Amino acid sequence: MEKAFSENTAGLRPSAIREIFKSLTDPSVISFAAGNPSPESFPVSDIKRFTDIILEENAASALQYGITEGFTPLRGAVLERNKRIFGIGRDYDTAIITSGGQQGIDLTAKVFCNRGDTVICEDPTFIGALNAFRAHGLNTKGVPMRDGGIDPDELESVIKSSHKPKLLYLIPTFQNPTGRTMPYETRKRALDIAKKHGLMILEDNPYGELRFSGEDIPTIKSMDDEGRVVYCSSFSKILSSGMRVGYVICDNETASKIAVCKQVNDVHTNLLFQMVCHKFLTEYDLDAHIAKIRELYKRKSALMLSCLDDIGDSRIEYTRPDGGLFIWAWLKDFGDHDGFIKKLAAKKLVVVPGRTFNCDEEKPSDGFRLNYSTPSDEQIIKGTEILKETLKEI
Amino acid sequence: MEKAFSENTAGLRPSAIREIFKSLTDPSVISFAAGNPSPESFPVSDIKRFTDIILEENAASALQYGITEGFTPLRGAVLERNKRIFGIGRDYDTAIITSGGQQGIDLTAKVFCNRGDTVICEDPTFIGALNAFRAHGLNTKGVPMRDGGIDPDELESVIKSSHKPKLLYLIPTFQNPTGRTMPYETRKRALDIAKKHGLMILEDNPYGELRFSGEDIPTIKSMDDEGRVVYCSSFSKILSSGMRVGYVICDNETASKIAVCKQVNDVHTNLLFQMVCHKFLTEYDLDAHIAKIRELYKRKSALMLSCLDDIGDSRIEYTRPDGGLFIWAWLKDFGDHDGFIKKLAAKKLVVVPGRTFNCDEEKPSDGFRLNYSTPSDEQIIKGTEILKETLKEI
Numbered sequence: 001m002e003k004a005f006s007e008n009t010a011g012l013r014p015s016a017i018r019e020i021f022k023s024l025t026d027p028s029v030i031s032f033a034a035g036n037p038s039p040e041s042f043p044v045s046d047i048k049r050f051t052d053i054i055l056e057e058n059a060a061s062a063l064q065y066g067i068t069e070g071f072t073p074l075r076g077a078v079l080e081r082n083k084r085i086f087g088i089g090r091d092y093d094t095a096i097i098t099s100g101g102q103q104g105i106d107l108t109a110k111v112f113c114n115r116g117d118t119v120i121c122e123d124p125t126f127i128g129a130l131n132a133f134r135a136h137g138l139n140t141k142g143v144p145m146r147d148g149g150i151d152p153d154e155l156e157s158v159i160k161s162s163h164k165p166k167l168l169y170l171i172p173t174f175q176n177p178t179g180r181t182m183p184y185e186t187r188k189r190a191l192d193i194a195k196k197h198g199l200m201i202l203e204d205n206p207y208g209e210l211r212f213s214g215e216d217i218p219t220i221k222s223m224d225d226e227g228r229v230v231y232c233s234s235f236s237k238i239l240s241s242g243m244r245v246g247y248v249i250c251d252n253e254t255a256s257k258i259a260v261c262k263q264v265n266d267v268h269t270n271l272l273f274q275m276v277c278h279k280f281l282t283e284y285d286l287d288a289h290i291a292k293i294r295e296l297y298k299r300k301s302a303l304m305l306s307c308l309d310d311i312g313d314s315r316i317e318y319t320r321p322d323g324g325l326f327i328w329a330w331l332k333d334f335g336d337h338d339g340f341i342k343k344l345a346a347k348k349l350v351v352v353p354g355r356t357f358n359c360d361e362e363k364p365s366d367g368f369r370l371n372y373s374t375p376s377d378e379q380i381i382k383g384t385e386i387l388k389e390t391l392k393e394i
Numbered sequence: 395m396e397k398a399f400s401e402n403t404a405g406l407r408p409s410a411i412r413e414i415f416k417s418l419t420d421p422s423v424i425s426f427a428a429g430n431p432s433p434e435s436f437p438v439s440d441i442k443r444f445t446d447i448i449l450e451e452n453a454a455s456a457l458q459y460g461i462t463e464g465f466t467p468l469r470g471a472v473l474e475r476n477k478r479i480f481g482i483g484r485d486y487d488t489a490i491i492t493s494g495g496q497q498g499i500d501l502t503a504k505v506f507c508n509r510g511d512t513v514i515c516e517d518p519t520f521i522g523a524l525n526a527f528r529a530h531g532l533n534t535k536g537v538p539m540r541d542g543g544i545d546p547d548e549l550e551s552v553i554k555s556s557h558k559p560k561l562l563y564l565i566p567t568f569q570n571p572t573g574r575t576m577p578y579e580t581r582k583r584a585l586d587i588a589k590k591h592g593l594m595i596l597e598d599n600p601y602g603e604l605r606f607s608g609e610d611i612p613t614i615k616s617m618d619d620e621g622r623v624v625y626c627s628s629f630s631k632i633l634s635s636g637m638r639v640g641y642v643i644c645d646n647e648t649a650s651k652i653a654v655c656k657q658v659n660d661v662h663t664n665l666l667f668q669m670v671c672h673k674f675l676t677e678y679d680l681d682a683h684i685a686k687i688r689e690l691y692k693r694k695s696a697l698m699l700s701c702l703d704d705i706g707d708s709r710i711e712y713t714r715p716d717g718g719l720f721i722w723a724w725l726k727d728f729g730d731h732d733g734f735i736k737k738l739a740a741k742k743l744v745v746v747p748g749r750t751f752n753c754d755e756e757k758p759s760d761g762f763r764l765n766y767s768t769p770s771d772e773q774i775i776k777g778t779e780i781l782k783e784t785l786k787e788i
Contacts, residue, residue, distance in 0.1 A: 001620040003594075004560075005651055006508050013655045014462075039454040047457065048449040055442040060433040063441065063634035099493055099660040101637075106659050110529070114400050115509065132658035135504070166398075200397075226395040240457035242665035244493075257399055260406045264526035265500050268495040270664040271636035361596075 008115065008137040015127050016356045026348070030383040033277055033350045034374040035176065035325060036253035038300070041293045043280075047240065054272055055088050058284040062272040068263040069255070070097025070247070071274035077281035080246050086208065088231060094255045096262065099269045101206050101246040104232035104258075106132040107265065108202050108248065109167065111257045113138050117166040119158055120199065121369075122150055123135035126176045126358030129204065142359030145175070149182040149251070152189035157295050159197050168199045172220060174207040176322025177357045177369035181322055186221045194228060202231045206237055206246075207324035209290050214322040227251030237325070238290055243273040270284065292313065294323070296372055300380065304372040307384035313391045318370070330354070330367035337366055340394060349386040402509065402531040410522050410750045418439065420742075423778040426746045428768040429570065429719060431631045432694070435687045435767075437674075441634065444673040448666055456666040462657040463649070464641070465668035471675035472641050479603065481616035482625060488649045490656065493663045495600050495640040496734040498626035498652075500526040500719055501659065502596050503643065505560065505651045507532050511560040514553055516544055518759065519753030520570045523598065524562055533557065534752035539569070543576040543765025546583035553591050562593045566614060568601040568718025571751045571763035581614045588622060595623045600640075600667055601718035603684050606692035608716040612640055621645030629671050631680065632684055632717070637667040688717070694774065701778035708787045712764070724748070724761035731760055734788060743780040 054062050070074065075095045082088040082095075089095075098104040106127070110266045113119065115137035121130065123142020133140050143150040143158045149172075159165050170190065172182035182190070194201050221231040227250065234246030248258055262268070280286055304327060308318055318329040329351075331337060341353045354365030374381060436657075448456050463469065469489040476482040476489075483489075492498040500534030501521070507513065509531035515524065517536020527534050537544040537552045543566075553559050564584065566576035576584075588595050597614045615625040621644065642652055656662070674680055698721060702712055712723040725731060735747045748759030766774060 001622060002646055003621075004592075004607065006504065006505070006569050008508070009505050009651055009655060012651070013434040014650070015656050015657055027603070034459075036459050039458060042453065044449060044453040044457065047453075051445055052442065055438060055445065059436065059438040061636075063436040063438065063636045064433060065428075065630075099664075102559060102658065103660045110400065111403050112400055113397070114402070120597045128658060131654070135655055135658050198398075227397075228395060236459075241459045242455075242457045242662075244660055244662070253397055256408070257403055257406070260408050261403060261527070261529055263409055264496065264522060264529050265659065266497045266638055267522070268636075268638070270493075270638050273664060273666075300766055313521050328437075334415065 002360055006087060008135055012135055015131055029348045029350060030375060030379045031350045032370045032375060032383055033352045034371050036374045037241055038373045040296060042240050043289055046284060047276060050276045051272065054275045059250060062275055066268045066271040068268050069259050070269065071271060074274050074278040077278055081281055082249055086219045088219060089248055092227055092251045093249055094252050096248045096255050097269050097274055099244045099266055100244040101204065101232050101234035102128050102238060104246055104248040105129045105202065107258045107261045108230045109136050109138065110261050111132055111254065116383050117164045118162040119167045119169050120162060120165055121169045121359055122171065122175060123359045124177055126171060126352060127356055130359065140359040145178050145180060146289060149180050150184055152186055152193060155190060156193050159193065164197055165197065168194050168201045170201060171204045173205055174210065174321055177326055178328040179319045179321030179324055179326045181217065184217050185222045188223060191220055191223055203229050203231045205231065205233045208233065209238055210297060211323035212294045221249065230254060236335045237258050239277065239280055245269055245273050245277050295336065300372045303377055304370065304380050304384065307381055311391065314363060316391060325371055325373045327372065328367055329370055329372040337364065341368060343390050344386060346384045347390060349383045402529055406529055409525055423742045423744060424747045424769060424773045425744045426764045426769060426777055427728045427746045428765050431635055432690060432767045434690060438682055440678060441670060444670045445666065448669045450611055456669055460662045460665040462662050463653050463666060464663065465672060468668050468672040471672055476643055476715055480613045482613060482643055486621055486645045488646050490642045490649050490652050491658050491663050491668055492640045492642055493660055494630060494638040495598065495626050495628035496522050499523050499596065499598060500640040501652045501655045502522055502624045503527055503530050503532065504655050505559045505648065506594050511558045512556040513561045513563050514556060514559055515563045515753055516565065516569060517753045518571055518748055520565060521750055524753065534753040539574060543574050543580055546580055546587060548587050549584060550587050553587065559591065560594045562588050564595060564614065565598045567599055567730045568604065568715055570657055571720050572722040573718055573720045575611065575714030578611050584619060584717045585614055585617055597623050597625045599625065599627045602627065603632055604688060604691060605717035606688045615643065615660055624648060632687065633671065633674055639667050639671050694766045697771055698764065698774050698778065701775055705785065708783060719765055721764040721766065722761055723764055731758065735762060737784050738780060741780045741784060743777045
């Protein structure tokens with residue numbers, strides 16, 4: 001029978017990245033395409049230890065329905081940590097535990113935006129957010145990412161020329177896909193501009209704790225004194241992505257709306273793993289663990305950058321991130337960009353084409369995203385050699 | 395600052411039940427209000443055993459990002475079990491693992507319905523579904539539940555008088571909140587009527603395996619030969635509700651839409667617990683475990699029914715379910731129904747007022763829902779005594 005799908009979802013396509021991810025079954029293929037944390041970053045034995053303790057001492061609660069807003073002690077611990085690390089959380093703020101950072105993005109859009117509204121985004125930006133916005137029937141309009149991130153004047157002019165701009169979606173720190181970090185002044189101005197034009201800000205900070213060089217820059221949420229910023233983050237990059245535990249920190253009124261939407265979406269997040277996260281925040285030296293992940297990514301990013309530097313071809317440029325998981329590379333003055341990505345794939349190196357991250361998918365891109373957290377050192381070396389060889393051929 | 399919430403969510407209220415659930419901190423309160431499975435039904439030691447095995451043998455996969463559609467072996471095992479038990483699954487069908495049955499309901503509505511469309515429901519019905527529909531800006535229109543479930547002619551006339559009816563939401567077996575089971579003939583006619591009027595059917599069957607008397611009746615999905623029925627169920631009532639693992643079985647085209655929406659909603663369901671469920675389906679005698687739960691609920695429902703029978707007041711009537719978690723009770727010819735529920739609460743017996751489950755929340759109800767799976771035997775006896783006392787006072 002013929003199906004009549006909803007207007008919001010009829011045109012949706014699966015994320016190119018997750019489709020690439022699915023097809024990576026050939027072990028000889030080198031993937032710089034993932035957004036996965038390194039498996040070395042999972043504290044497996046402690047996850048097992050905590051899981052065992054919870055199932056021994058508290059199984060009847062851990063396996064039963066829980067409260068939609070999240071495991072109360074975890075909510076408290078999340079607020080406490082974010083206050084300490086990022087200066088986030090005023091009297092009127094609270095934390096809602098979500099099923100990964102993605103759910104925070106999806107529900108924030110649902111809570112604030114009507115079909116046809118516009119979400120202003122960095123361009124390129126995280127595909128999972130773009131597709132979440134599209135699935136609510138929202139327009140996405142991009143502010144070009146430059147060397148120093150978005151330009152505030154450009155941001156304001158994009159807002160002015162947009163139809164019903166409602167939400168400003170930003171990943172200020174180690175942005176996905178570019179690895180760039182928004183300077184303090186831009187953050188401040190972005191908040192002012194959002195205020196001036198009546199937009200809410202969704203600040204997505206999944207990589208914020210993964211800084212391996214330079215100094216921390218205050219989050220936009222820490223500057224927010226009126227509840228304009230909804231802050232999303234998760235445990236995916238510091239404990240485990242597969243467990244799907246994230247959180248939103250925002251004012252109580254917004255939180256209660258998000259909770260109602262979460263209630264009808266998945267009732268609550270896997271309770272045992274909420275309890276596991278709580279133990280990691282309260283009975284474990286999480287800072288020491290994160291310091292190890294930072295060291296690991298510092299080493300892996302330095303290796304990838306040094307391999308890229310060795311290419312010695314002025315036609316390729318790339319960012320030098322201070323943290324996170326990604327390097328953004330682009331080809332200057334080169335026409336057939338899609339052809340280049342295909343050539344790489346034919347040589348068994350998979351990268352994510354820049355177009356994927358564009359607000360307007362039809363718009364060409366000269367960039368592509370490189371991930372250094374998932375591939376082994378050997379794969380980083382071999383993959384960048386494939387890049388070098390392929391550049392020679394064009 | 396003043397927030398402008400979206401039209402779909404501005405008027406949403408939290409589910410009365412989950413709010414009741416939150417307030418149940420006084421241990422002297424007896425709750426017949428929950429929809430929780432009995433903690434005795436959780437196979438704790440085997441969950442622990444399987445969790446340990448997975449974290450010992452397969453941690454790097456279990457803690458990493460997974461495929462949106464679900465852990466492939468679990469999808470296969472889910473299809474196999476549902477084929478064997480319920481005759482579900484044609485060549486064109488597949489299974490998507492969801493974060494509880496609730497997510498299946500939410501995403502099916504998102505995939506098929508536009509704001510302003512109508513979902514036709516049994517009336518009263520599951521509040522979690524009603525609120526999910528409302529959060530998509532959908533209208534809900536009810537077909538009255540009678541002794542034998544909905545009347546097919548009434549169903550057809552409700553469809554005919556509805557604005558853009560798109561989806562027919564049914565819980566044919568041990569319905570929530572009434573405990574009633576739809577006869578075979580009604581199921582068949584409901585499918586024919588949906589076909590005639592071009593509606594999709596969402597068949598929600600979370601309690602289907604919990605039959606403790608009478609004979610199984612074929613699911614509507616098993617009669618569906620064209621992919622009109624999306625079938626939702628979960629492991630919440632047979633293994634653990636807190637782990638939030640459910641599934642949808644539907645045709646491939648619909649499944650791929652649901653998967654795209656799930657991708658932007660929570661990426662995928664907690665992977666370790668998907669693997670745990672897979673082990674329960676393939677390395678464990680799940681049928682024997684479910685047989686024990688059936689015995690438990692048979693005993694507990696019989697106890698509650700015998701206590702209700704002992705009340706000996708012709709003004710109260712109630713259903714005698716063949717399975718599931720709920721008994722529906724109602725007061726005949728009694729005006730101040732809300733006052734009665736409040737009187738019960740004052741005597742520390744909490745039940746869910748029927749109005750909560752109405753498609754039109756403003757419409758009064760003479761019923762209330764009683765749950766026998768969560769309270770202890772002692773609480774069942776004491777709670778029904780409170781009911782008896784309170785009836786004497788009115």
